[in-house]
Amino acid sequence: xxxxxxxxxxxxxxxxxxxxxxxxxxxxxxxxxxxxxxxxxxxxxxxxxxxxxxxxxxxxxxxxxxxxxxxxxxxxxxxxxxxxxxxxxxxxxxxxxxxxxxxxxxxxxxxxxxxxxxxxxxxxxxxxxxxxxxxxxxxxxxxxxxxxx
Numbered sequence: 001x002x003x004x005x006x007x008x009x010x011x012x013x014x015x016x017x018x019x020x021x022x023x024x025x026x027x028x029x030x031x032x033x034x035x036x037x038x039x040x041x042x043x044x045x046x047x048x049x050x051x052x053x054x055x056x057x058x059x060x061x062x063x064x065x066x067x068x069x070x071x072x073x074x075x076x077x078x079x080x081x082x083x084x085x086x087x088x089x090x091x092x093x094x095x096x097x098x099x100x101x102x103x104x105x106x107x108x109x110x111x112x113x114x115x116x117x118x119x120x121x122x123x124x125x126x127x128x129x130x131x132x133x134x135x136x137x138x139x140x141x142x143x144x145x146x147x148x149x
């Protein structure tokens with residue numbers, strides 16, 4: 001199964017496993033708004049929203065020009081990188097998670113910038129609908145194919 005996953009997806013998997021231990025649930029490749037796709041969106045038990053961007057190499061990080069646009073869609077922003085990643089490249093005012101395919105560790109907490117209530121509601125609703133739609137896809141791979149009437 002791991003053979004089909006890209007390095008960033010493996011980091012996301014290990015990070016999601018770790019965040020589950022902190023009672024956060026995650027969705028990979030979540031689109032908060034058109035034009036933005038975060039690697040991992042995590043929602044905590046009190047509705048906290050974290051975004052985690054997974055970077056597997058220096059080049060992967062250096063070609064990411066959209067990450068600052070993610071800040072307005074979360075309470076905290078983290079990078080998840082492998083143990084060999086040159087972490088001095090990452091902005092010091094962001095969170096840092098060291099991960100592999102199986103687990104992770106939060107080594108630097110992210111500063112908190114709380115979302116306003118309207119944006120939080122919008123993103124939580126989209127997260128819930130997206131998660132339900134993905135789950136439905138496991139039991140019905142063609143949910144829109146049946147016409148009622």
